Amino acid sequence: MSNSGIREVVAEIEYLRAKRAQVASASPHLVVVHGAHQPLTNCLPGETVEQVGLAVHSRVTPLSLSPTGLVFADLLARKRPMLLTAAQIERLLSSDPFYVRLGASASRAPRPAVRLARKSVKVYIQRLRWQLGKALKAMGLSTLPEEILVSENTELSNVMTYRFAISCEFVHLNGDATRK
Amino acid sequence: MEEILIVDPDPVHATALKEALETADYIVSVHRDQRTAMQAVVSQGIRAVVFVSSSPSWWRNDLKAFCESVANAKYEMDVVCLLRWPSIEPTDRLFGDELNVRVLHE
Numbered sequence: 001m002s003n004s005g006i007r008e009v010v011a012e013i014e015y016l017r018a019k020r021a022q023v024a025s026a027s028p029h030l031v032v033v034h035g036a037h038q039p040l041t042n043c044l045p046g047e048t049v050e051q052v053g054l055a056v057h058s059r060v061t062p063l064s065l066s067p068t069g070l071v072f073a074d075l076l077a078r079k080r081p082m083l084l085t086a087a088q089i090e091r092l093l094s095s096d097p098f099y100v101r102l103g104a105s106a107s108r109a110p111r112p113a114v115r116l117a118r119k120s121v122k123v124y125i126q127r128l129r130w131q132l133g134k135a136l137k138a139m140g141l142s143t144l145p146e147e148i149l150v151s152e153n154t155e156l157s158n159v160m161t162y163r164f165a166i167s168c169e170f171v172h173l174n175g176d177a178t179r180k
Numbered sequence: 181m182e183e184i185l186i187v188d189p190d191p192v193h194a195t196a197l198k199e200a201l202e203t204a205d206y207i208v209s210v211h212r213d214q215r216t217a218m219q220a221v222v223s224q225g226i227r228a229v230v231f232v233s234s235s236p237s238w239w240r241n242d243l244k245a246f247c248e249s250v251a252n253a254k255y256e257m258d259v260v261c262l263l264r265w266p267s268i269e270p271t272d273r274l275f276g277d278e279l280n281v282r283v284l285h286e
Contacts, residue, residue, distance in 0.1 A: 005286040006200040009262055012282055013201065013228055016258040017182060020227070140256040 037172035046105030077168035083161035086121035188232035
């Protein structure tokens with residue numbers, strides 16, 4: 001084996017290690033993409049939730065979530081840093097104007113309001129954590145999904161609260177899908 | 181110190197590579213066949229692998245099989261593939277890019 005070949009392998013390993021360390025030290029944040037955006041407004045009722053992703057530096061890894069999963073993640077992101085119980089999540093999804101009028105400004109037919117029973121909240125939390133875990137692994141981060149989507153006990157032993165422990169950014173798309 | 185795994189069927193070549201990496205302060209383990217290497221990757225939490233091949237006919241199949249078998253490892257892993265012949269055309273590197281593997285030639 002030639003010396004230059006050895007040096008090249010060692011240099012490549014060193015580079016990859018440094019790159020991994022750089023990524024691992026970065027803090028991820030959540031990126032929520034809203035569609036059907038009206039100019040000069042932000043997060044108004046009538047918008048849609050198009051995508052939720054995890055971002056480190058400029059790299060965004062989209063989470064594979066169902067339409068209800070997207071809305072669920074959006075709710076936790078928009079209400080951050082509030083701690084939300086399953087009952088509050090259920091109530092907000094059925095009463096908050098953003099979710100009641102979800103997609104009303106979109107050119108396509110608006111989808112019906114999202115209904116989520118209190119008992120389903122745990123399932124959506126698990127699904128969201130599963131997707132966060134996949135994204136974290138893909139990005140080479142050692143952070144656990146439970147550190148990003150945090151559960152905390154209340155003084156009532158059977159009531160949990162949930163919140164995102166990372167910052168959340170909202171990106172708005174116009175009707176013609178131009179990034180704003 | 182970080183642990184690196186070498187998959188190399190040639191023991192003499194593997195020793196030279198191992199010594200070079202140890203000089204750079206890595207803990208290095210060597211496996212001659214892919215199967216034991218795959219088991220080690222899954223059980224030991226390896227973060228980087230140097231995959232060496234002397235076979236221009238089979239290296240693509242071998243590398244792809246290796247990458248697929250370690251895809252569910254606990255950590256995302258860096259793989260460097262060292263091919264023991266001179267580079268002739270860029271298709272080898274392009275193949276590596278598809279698997280997110282850096283392909284080098286000796």
